[in-house]
Amino acid sequence: MLFNRFWFLTAIVLLFKNVICEDFVPPISWENKEFKKTIELETSFTVENLELTIINIDSQPVTQYFLPIPSDIVPMISMFTAAYISEESFIQCMIVPGVHQLADGTEVSYGVIQFESPVAPGEEIALFAKIHYALNGTPSPEEIGMDDTQSLMLTVNRYPLSPYVSKTATIDIAGAEDFIELTPADNDNESGILLTNQFKYGPFHNVPAFQVSWANISYPVDYPLITVTDLKRDIWISHWAHTAEFQEYYEIINEGAKLKNGFNRVDFMKRVQRTEGKGGNFIGVLGLSMTENSTDAYVTDKVGKVSSVMREENKLLVKPRFPVFGGWAYNFTVGWTNTLEDFLHNSGTEQDSFVIALPVLNGPPDTIYRNVEVSVILPEGADVLDVGSPLPFANATVSREYSYFDLADGHAKLTFYYSNLISEFGTGELVVKYRFNTSSLYQKALYISYYVFGGLMTFFVLANLNLNIK
Numbered sequence: 001m002l003f004n005r006f007w008f009l010t011a012i013v014l015l016f017k018n019v020i021c022e023d024f025v026p027p028i029s030w031e032n033k034e035f036k037k038t039i040e041l042e043t044s045f046t047v048e049n050l051e052l053t054i055i056n057i058d059s060q061p062v063t064q065y066f067l068p069i070p071s072d073i074v075p076m077i078s079m080f081t082a083a084y085i086s087e088e089s090f091i092q093c094m095i096v097p098g099v100h101q102l103a104d105g106t107e108v109s110y111g112v113i114q115f116e117s118p119v120a121p122g123e124e125i126a127l128f129a130k131i132h133y134a135l136n137g138t139p140s141p142e143e144i145g146m147d148d149t150q151s152l153m154l155t156v157n158r159y160p161l162s163p164y165v166s167k168t169a170t171i172d173i174a175g176a177e178d179f180i181e182l183t184p185a186d187n188d189n190e191s192g193i194l195l196t197n198q199f200k201y202g203p204f205h206n207v208p209a210f211q212v213s214w215a216n217i218s219y220p221v222d223y224p225l226i227t228v229t230d231l232k233r234d235i236w237i238s239h240w241a242h243t244a245e246f247q248e249y250y251e252i253i254n255e256g257a258k259l260k261n262g263f264n265r266v267d268f269m270k271r272v273q274r275t276e277g278k279g280g281n282f283i284g285v286l287g288l289s290m291t292e293n294s295t296d297a298y299v300t301d302k303v304g305k306v307s308s309v310m311r312e313e314n315k316l317l318v319k320p321r322f323p324v325f326g327g328w329a330y331n332f333t334v335g336w337t338n339t340l341e342d343f344l345h346n347s348g349t350e351q352d353s354f355v356i357a358l359p360v361l362n363g364p365p366d367t368i369y370r371n372v373e374v375s376v377i378l379p380e381g382a383d384v385l386d387v388g389s390p391l392p393f394a395n396a397t398v399s400r401e402y403s404y405f406d407l408a409d410g411h412a413k414l415t416f417y418y419s420n421l422i423s424e425f426g427t428g429e430l431v432v433k434y435r436f437n438t439s440s441l442y443q444k445a446l447y448i449s450y451y452v453f454g455g456l457m458t459f460f461v462l463a464n465l466n467l468n469i470k
Helices: 007-011 071-076 265-275 438-463
Strands: 030-040 046-056 062-070 077-084 092-101 107-119 124-133 151-157 166-174 193-195 198-207 214-220 226-238 243-254 286-289 295-300 309-312 315-318 329-339 344-346 353-359 368-377 383-388 395-401 411-422 429-435
Touching: 046 062, 062 071, 062 124, 071 077, 071 092, 071 107, 077 092, 077 411, 107 124, 151 166, 295 309, 295 315, 315 329, 368 429, 383 411, 411 429
Parallel strands: 030 166, 226 368
Antiparallel strands: 030 046, 046 124, 062 107, 077 124, 092 107, 151 214, 166 198, 193 198, 226 243, 243 329, 286 315, 295 329, 309 315, 344 353, 353 429, 368 411, 383 429, 395 411
């Protein structure tokens, strides 16, 4: 990829390869001296933090460390990273769809941490791994009253899910005001401990490999679960107008608990007055982040222009035409304009070549994106030289897009398709390097002038023809 200065491009590798056979079990090369997992629930998506101190107990150097992940949630992984705790350097890692079935029937795949150099026998390493899931808890119950507090249910393993023995292990769940353990423990040692804004399992000692004891945990969530099912994002680049024009079409849904008794406008207004508009499992206002120095913002939906819009610095506050409760959907289009200088740079390596760096996402914070289509439409006559994406994409295409007064081949259109993204990675920049010379800049204007002149001359000649028959 181009431009290694972007840590996303060099430090994170998220690949899906069928390189592990059925019933694969990693070799017992490691021992977890300390295994600490923290599950963060502060947002609509789920984050797992792993602090690992591991020792090579093999008789030979080892280059890989395996992390089992339940196969049913592997497609929901948005990002998987790993780093040395003692250094500010990332380690290459990947997700490998395996199919190892545990004793209780659970199927797991594997995350693999690939060390740059082999780890010698007896050597100890301290690691930090982080997995972002485009996944939230399941509403429990699925339907609630308008004034009820929404609760979500999360399924966790009380023990470390690891193919290696863990000498010491703890599992922490954080980010909610309260936790209720819905699944009874087999013994007192497995029962969780409720702390302030935290639920804790362990510490456990000498935990065998693949030890499982699944538990359902319920916790209150007083905010909507915003999911963008489809986002179509077009960015038009114009050297003639010196602008970058953004247009986004959103299909969103609230994946929170549904209304048990339907919607009542009077009851809803009473609730808003009582809570002063704070909290609630419905989408009342969408805060859309925009690029800095943007102008000419607008919002429309299927009905027409949305007038309930307010601008706060680089954020656009959009109030939907109705409160979006659990299971309800809403769609709209938003657009704005920036000057081209906010994103464009001369390449410096080739004549008439440019580099443009554009954010992959803007949109509302604390949001899951299921399907994202990001298109960069270059000026007519531009040739693509190279691209770099901060996030792994499912597919990418190059096509032609025609606009007003396009007389030749139209615009080069680069489209990147992503799935299961989260808003936290929206600041990553999509980089495009292209060639665009001065003659291409004025070519359209000259062509238009030529055809307009030709049309006027044709009209002049035809107007002066005498077609009378004598």
